[in-house]
Amino acid sequence: xxxxxxxxxxxxxxxxxxxxxxxxxxxxxxxxxxxxxxxxxxxxxxxxxxxxxxxxxxxxxxxxxxxxxxxxxxxxxxxxxxxxxxxxxxxxxxxxxxxxxxxxxxxxxxxxxxxxxxxxxxxxxxxxxxxxxxxxxxxxxxxxxxxxxxxxxxxxxxxxxxxxxxxxxxxxxxxxxxxxxxxxxxxxxxxxxxxxxxxxxxxxxxxxxxxxxxxxxxxxxxxxxxxxxxxxxxxxxxxxxxxxxxxxxxxxxxxxxxxxxxxxxxx
Ligand SMILES: Nc1ncnc2c1ncn2[C@@H]1O[C@H](COP(=O)(O)OP(=O)(O)OP(=O)(O)O)[C@@H](O)[C@H]1O
Ligand SMILES: [Mg+2]
Numbered sequence: 481x482x483x484x485x486x487x488x489x490x491x492x493x494x495x496x497x498x499x500x501x502x503x504x505x506x507x508x509x510x511x512x513x514x515x516x517x518x519x520x521x522x523x524x525x526x527x528x529x530x531x532x533x534x535x536x537x538x539x540x541x542x543x544x545x546x547x548x549x550x551x552x553x554x555x556x557x558x559x560x561x562x563x564x565x566x567x568x569x570x571x572x573x574x575x576x577x578x579x580x581x582x583x584x585x586x587x588x589x590x591x592x593x594x595x596x597x598x599x600x601x602x603x604x605x606x607x608x609x610x611x612x613x614x615x616x617x618x619x620x621x622x623x624x625x626x627x628x629x630x631x632x633x634x635x636x637x638x639x640x641x642x643x644x645x646x647x648x649x650x651x652x653x654x655x656x657x658x659x660x661x662x663x664x665x666x667x668x669x670x671x672x673x674x675x676x677x678x679x680x681x682x683x684x685x686x687x688x689x690x691x692x693x694x695x696x697x698x699x700x701x702x703x704x705x706x707x708x709x710x711x712x713x714x715x716x717x718x719x720x721x722x723x724x725x726x727x728x729x730x731x732x733x734x735x736x737x738x739x740x741x742x743x744x745x746x747x
Contacts, residue, residue: 491516491568491653491684492537493552498544499536506532507708514686516652519679521687521695521716524705525729530688531572532708534657538570554652565592569646572657573639581631585622585641588630589613592645609648616644620674636667643674653684660694672696692720697740704728722747 492514499507506529514520524530535541536551539561543551550557554567569592583591593609617623620640630638639659646654659675660668672694679685679698687699695702695716702719704712706728712719720742722735732747 489515490552491554492686493550493555494536495550495552496546496548497536497551498546498549499532499541500544501532501541510708510710512703512710517684518701519685519687519699520701520703521689521699522703522705523689523692523695523728525690527707528690528705529708530690530705531657533705534570534572534655534688537568537655538572539564562594565646565651566649567651568653568655569649569651570655570657571639571642571646571659572655573635573642573662581629583630584626585617585628585630585633586610586613586626588641589616589626589644589648592648612648613644616648619647620644634667635662636664636671639663639667639671640674643671647678653686654678655686655688657688658691658694659687659689661691668694692725692735692742692744695720695742 490513492512494510494512496509496511497507498505498509522530522533532541536543537553539559543549553559553564590605590609590613593606614623614626617626620643622637622640622644625633625637625641630641633641656675660671663671675685676696676698679696685699687695689695700716702712702714702716703710704719704724711728712724720735720737722733725735725744726733726747734745734747736743736745
């Protein structure tokens, strides 16, 4: 009998997957499940496989098919990108750095509704989509920049537009890739506040990073990734310790925690 509770519980279920980046086998027989409602950080050093994992979720990479492997998102193993975006919003500055620099703010947000990045010049946008784009820009306080070219925005402004692009669908789950890298302290804390606000209204967040300072208190589960393997997984407060992170990053690290936020120092 199918266990329906289990199907509904896991939003992401990877089983025994193998993934290549060109000729390089990155994941080999890798398994991971992420639960609905559980805000999670995936933390790992450079080269651990974080971006590869995101590309997999974003359908930019595919698993090697074999009888033991499967990738299920929201209980389904086949998705078209458009439908998936309504469930899973991926915000990655790195993955979107080839984004059209000439696009105006409004069209960056609207492009969340359409598959390709280069369609805004000739696309007739739906009035409902335009209204939703305005509401999302209003929510993030970026409406004033709707007619500005993406390339002329600051890093923090661009980051908010990419967040708006993912949020315009009101997806159930947001996946954030190093969301505050390159932001100054004000922009960093402001961005974190926006993310915290979204979590407080029930949005599920999966954060992928190598920076402990960008992990908001609302995140409860920590998964440590190293050389494309899960080396630790559990309650964040038990995992984000100097001892465990020193092992993860192969050097002595001291961790300070205050009000649910973390900072790393040389150990
Ligand atoms: N296009 C590519 N072709 C071949 N190998 C790649 C490619 N991109 C990544 N890799 C390799 O895959 C492995 C995982 O890389 P990935 O980019 O997923 O790491 P990461 O955890 O995101 O690291 P970082 O913190 O530096 O962003 C690394 O060994 C990397 O060299
Ligand atoms: Mg990366």
